[in-house]
Amino acid sequence: MTVTRRSGFGLGVAGAAAFAIAGAMPAAAEWKPVKPVEFVVMAGQGGGADKLARFIQSIIEKNKYAEVPFIPINKGGGSGADALRYLKDNQGNDHVIMATLNSYYTTPLRNPGIGVNIDEFTPIARLAEDTFVLWVNSNTDIKSVDDYVKAVKEKGTAWKMGGTGSGQEDSLVTAMLEKAYGIKETYVPFKGGGTVAANLVGGHVDSTVNNPSEAIGFMQAGKVRPLASLTAKPIEELKDVPTFKSLGKDLVYRMQRSVVAPGGISPDVAAYYVGVFQKVFESTEWKDYCKKNALQCSMLTGDDLKKYFADEKASHEALLKEMGEIK
C-alpha cells in the first residue's frame, strides 16, 4: 500500500551520514546551545516514544555529545496535539526539539482544529523505523497467514483484533490487512502496546499487530506466534517469519522515530542538531538498541527527510480517508 523509500541499509546510511557530516561540519562550530534543550515527547511517560526519547537522552549524556543537557518533556495530550501545538508556539526557538511518531502525521489531519501544519517544522533526523508483525496466541492451530485468513472467515466479525487507540497505527494496519484479504474483524482498542500484547497472551483477543519489541519476550516464552511482518524485507530477529510481500500482498507499514525542530530556526541551528543525532545514530548503544528491539535503523536528514515526511503524510491522508476517519 505504502511504498518504502528504503535503499540498501549500508549504502543509505553511508550516504545520509556523509551528507549530514558535510552539512554539519562548518556550521557546528558556529552555533551551540546556551541553555538546556527541551526534548518534547509526543506521548505520555512510559510509552514507547517516551522510552526511546529517554534512551536517546542517556546516550547523549553518557557520551557527552552535547554541551548542555537534553531534557525530555512529555506532552502526550490529545494524541500528541499538545506537543504539536507547543512546537508551533515555539516558532524560532533554538532550544526546543521534538521526538515524533506517526501521530505526527495523523493528529493534525484528524484534528484540524489545532491549526498545525507539519510542513512548517524543521526536519532534523530520522533515526529508525519500527515494524509491525501479525501475532496470534501460540495455543491456536494457526501457523500461517492462510490459516489465519481461514480462521477469521470462519469466525466472522466475532474475530477480535486487539490494538492501540482508534486512528492510531495499529488500527491503520488492521484496516490495511482487512482490505488486502477481504476479511472483517472486530477491532478492540486498548491503551498501550504492552496491554495489547498481554490481552493476546491472556486470550482476550484473537490476534494483534504489535511491534516486535512489545511481543518478542512473549514469543521467546512460547506464548505468542508471529505469522508475517509488514516489512519490505524479513526482520533480522524474526528470520523465519515471512513478509506479507513475499506472500503476494503489498502490505508495508512502519512507524518512524524521528526528531524535528520548530519552524523558523536558522540552518546553523538545524545543522547542530543534525550533528548531535548523527553521533547518536553511530553510537554502539544505539546499534544494540536497534538490534534488541528489532528496529530498522537507517538515518535520513535534510531534504531526503523532508520528502519522506511529505510522502508519509500523503499516504496517511489516503489511508485515513479510506477508513472514513477524515473527509
Next chain:
Amino acid sequence: MELLSHLMDGFSVAFQPFNLGMMALGCLLGLFMGAMPGLGSVNGVAILLPITFFVPPTAAIIFLAAIYYGAMYGGAISSIMLGIPGASTAVATTFDGRPMALQGKADFALVAAAVASFVGGTISVILFTLFAPPLADFALRFGPQETFALMVLAFATFVGLGGDDIPKTIFMILLGLVLATVGLDNISGRPRLIFFDLQGFYKGISFIVLAIGIYGIGEMLWTLETSRGKVEIASNKFTFKRLGEALKELKRAWKTMTFSSFLGYFVGVLPAAGATPAALMAYGLAKSFSDTPEKYGKGEISGVAAPEAANNAASTGSMLPMMTLGIPGSPTTAILLGGMVIWGLTPGPLLFIEQSEFVWGLTASLYAANLVTLMMNLALIPLFVWVLRMPFMILAPLIFVLCFVGSFAPDTRMFDPWLVLLFGFVGYVMRKLDYPLAPLVLAIVLGPLAEDSFRQSLISDQGDWTPIFTRPLSGIVMGCAALLFVAPMLKGMLRKNKAKAASGEQS
C-alpha cells in the same frame, strides 16, 4: 528452599555498601518528592533516571525503587499536614488525615501513615517473594470484562462514602464521570466536551489538577472563611511517649491494615489498576466494614491506615506485571520499565530466569527500603509537625504557591493552574452547599478505566453485556460488588432503626 537461597543471594546484593547507600538516598529523595504536591514519584523517577546511567543496573533499580517507595510514604505527608494530596495515590489519606491534623493529632496521623505503609510494603514484598510467577499468570486472566467488574467493585465500596445524602452523592459521581470524559477519547480517537473550543481540554482534565483544586485551594478558602485567618492548631511536641500512644491507638486498626495490604497488592498486580484505585477501595471497604462508619471522615485513624497500607502494597504489586510481563501497572513503573530497557535488561517472562541476580537484589532491597523509610519517617515527624505551627498568614500563601507549582509541573502548561483556580472555587462552593467531594474524586479516577473496559468488553462481545456476569472471574467480582452495594444500605437501615428506637437523639 531454593527461594530462600535466592533471597539470601539477593540480600547479599542489596546490602553491599554502595547499594545500601543508593537505597537510603533514594528513600530520602522520594520522601520529599512525594510530599511536594504535583511532584510525585512519576516526576521524581523521570527526573532522576539519567543519574542511574552511571551506576550498575542493580544499584540503579534499587535507587529508583527506593524513590518510588519513599514517594509513596511522602505522599501522605502533605495530605495530612496541608490537606493537599501530594500524589494521586494519597487522596484517600486526606479524608481522615487532614481532620486529624486539625484536631492537633497530626503526629498520630503521620505515625499511622508510616506504620501502615510499612505493614503494606512488607506484606506485599513477602507476597511478591512467594507468588510472583503464579500471580503474573493470574493477572493475565484479567480481560476487559474482569477489569470492568473490578471498577464496579471499586464504585460499590464507595456507596457509603458520601454520607447520608444519597442524591448529592449520586450527583457528584455523575459530575465526576462527565469531567472524566473530557478530551480525546481513547477508543474512538475523537474529541469530546471541548468546552469553548479551548485547546487545553484536548488533553482531558487530569486527576491531580482536580484534587489540588478542590482540596488545596477549596480547603484553604473554606478555612479562611470559617476561621477568619485565625487558625490555631494545637500540636504537641512529638516524643517517644506520644509515639507510644499513637501506636496504641493504631493497634485498633491492625485488621484493617492487614486486609488493605492484601487488597492493595492484588489490585496493584492487575495491569489496568494501580495504587490510586487500590487506596480508594481500601478506604471504602474499611469504612463499610467498620463498626463505627460515622467516625470516618472526621479523623479516624483507620481511615489513614487503610489507604496508606494499600497504596504501598499496590506499588510493590505493580512491579510484578512490569517485570514478568513488561506491562507497567502504574505510570511510575512505566518509567522504571524504560530504565530497564536502557540498562540493557529485557523485562518479560524470561527476566526471572535470565537476570535472577537483578530480580532478587531488587526484592531484597524492597524489604530493606521499607524499614529505612519507616525509620526516616518517624525521625522526621517533628519537622513536619513544626510546619503546622507556622502562622497561617505564612502557611496559606505557601500552600497557594505549592498548588500552582504542583499543577503546572506535570505538563508544564498554564492551562492547568487556571483550572486549579476554577476547581478551587467550585470546590469551595460545593463544600458550602454540603456536597461530598470524595465521590467526585473517585469518579474521575475510576471513570476512564471503567468506561474503557466496559466499551472494550462490549466491542469484543459484539454488544453483548452478559459475559460480564457469566465469565467466571468477572462474575465472582460482580457478585462481590453486589454484596458490597447492598451491605452498607442494610447496615444503614439497621442503624437508623436503632436510632429511632433510641428516640432520635443523634448528632
